[in-house]
Amino acid sequence: MSAATMTPREARALFRHENVATTAGFSAGYAQANLIALPSRYAFDFLLFAQRNPKPCPLLGVLEAGQTSSALLAGGDIRTDIPAYRVYKHGELVAETTDATEYWEEDMVSFIIGCSFTFEQALLDNGVPVAHIEQGRNVPMYVTNIDCEPAGVFAGKMVVSMRPIPAAQVADAVRVTSRYPAVHGAPIHVGEPGAIGIQDLAAPDFGEAVDIPAGIVPVFWACGVTPQSVAMHSKPELAICHAPGKMLVTDARDLAYQVP
Amino acid sequence: MSAATMTPREARALFRHENVATTAGFSAGYAQANLIALPSRYAFDFLLFAQRNPKPCPLLGVLEAGQTSSALLAGGDIRTDIPAYRVYKHGELVAETTDATEYWEEDMVSFIIGCSFTFEQALLDNGVPVAHIEQGRNVPMYVTNIDCEPAGVFAGKMVVSMRPIPAAQVADAVRVTSRYPAVHGAPIHVGEPGAIGIQDLAAPDFGEAVDIPAGIVPVFWACGVTPQSVAMHSKPELAICHAPGKMLVTDARDLAYQVP
Incomplete structure (x- = not known):
């Protein structure tokens, strides 16, 4: 099975245990996405920021506090299914990890943002x-x-x-x-x-x-x-992001985002 | 000056004092919009609802708590510049008014939603x-x-x-x-x-x-x-909406929303 023909679910299952160099080329035809997860006290402000800045911050989905999966990653877990994560506290990088579970707080809201x-x-x-x-x-x-x-x-x-x-x-x-x-x-x-x-x-x-x-x-x-740059600049107490080039592979097809 | 050639600012100034039957036909070429304003405790949930349902709830803008104007209604006031408003409490219509100021609470967040x-x-x-x-x-x-x-x-x-x-x-x-x-x-x-x-x-x-x-x-x-139907169904303590057919005339051109 090649990277390109893997289903998104298979790719996420792989990344749960393996830290690939980049997700580029995996699951051809399916949208990959940026992640930024923030404690819920920042969620309204960040959601509004994304609404006001749709070109840099095109939101594909939001996982509410307590949710760790959604139709964008069916059967998956946002805390483990990205190859690697970066953890920021007060705007400073404090860890890079392949499993964000230990840093995750119960009220984290996850913003899943489109990728070029x-x-x-x-x-x-x-x-x-x-x-x-x-x-x-x-x-x-x-x-x-x-x-x-x-x-x-x-x-x-x-x-x-x-x-x-x-x-x-x-x-x-x-x-x-x-x-x-x-x-x-x-x-x-x-x-x-x-x-x-x-x-x-x-x-x-x-x-x-x-x-x-x-x-x-x-x-x-x-x-x-x-969004990551702005969020870091604003120094939230905690933010968990994907590591650069290591994206969330979603179940949404690229073509689902095409108009007209 | 005909209704069609009025600038959006002129139309809003008129509606501040005059309750027209409908805003249809005013300020040709400029986007008109639905309004729903909610106390800030509902704002994250409603903003997320709009993000998840972009076809029925296309957000053109959001006025944060304490804001009564924005670039969409330059020099205007969201509480007075729509010809008429409907005020709902716990999902029940309690008033129709041409000036929403007396019903407005300090922490109201206003959602401005595109119109067909x-x-x-x-x-x-x-x-x-x-x-x-x-x-x-x-x-x-x-x-x-x-x-x-x-x-x-x-x-x-x-x-x-x-x-x-x-x-x-x-x-x-x-x-x-x-x-x-x-x-x-x-x-x-x-x-x-x-x-x-x-x-x-x-x-x-x-x-x-x-x-x-x-x-x-x-x-x-x-x-x-x-969005109004869903918001009423969910019975928020307070919601202030435009009266049907009496929309917010915005400063955004219709063509600004056209792709590609």
């Missing part, structure tokens, strides 16, 4: 090259000067991912990704990195730089790292 | 007839047998609106409305009313029946009456 893997597959299917995949790197991400809409205790700058797109295919990249409004949607900025506060594309704040040949346009999408 | 006026204009622009507009009636609405995804204290059946569409234009109606996922989006059901628990199209639960010539297909969209 969904629209990257759609780009590839439409013949639009994705440079960091071709170059075998993580996508480059940058903190911008764009303020998110604040909500309660949560506020901060938007993080974007950048994909260099051939000028003749920028329109296709816009068209294809705008069909996925529930998973970051259309780019928030095309070209001119300086205008959103990015001084040097070769020095991303997260991920890895990619080679950008001359004549290729940098295109920027709102990034799922934003 | 936005996609009806798009249908008309695309040559798809909208029967209830042609017939000068309110849209017919029905309580279905479809359970909403529950959240906290909120649970109940989905309410749908019905528009009879010529068979040759059903595909157009799906295509056009699916471009507005933030405002109810694509139909949830096409034809076969009995399959979703609707026994008699001539006897809607809300609004008015429309004439349906032979050969015309009834098409059903998730309806913005759902």
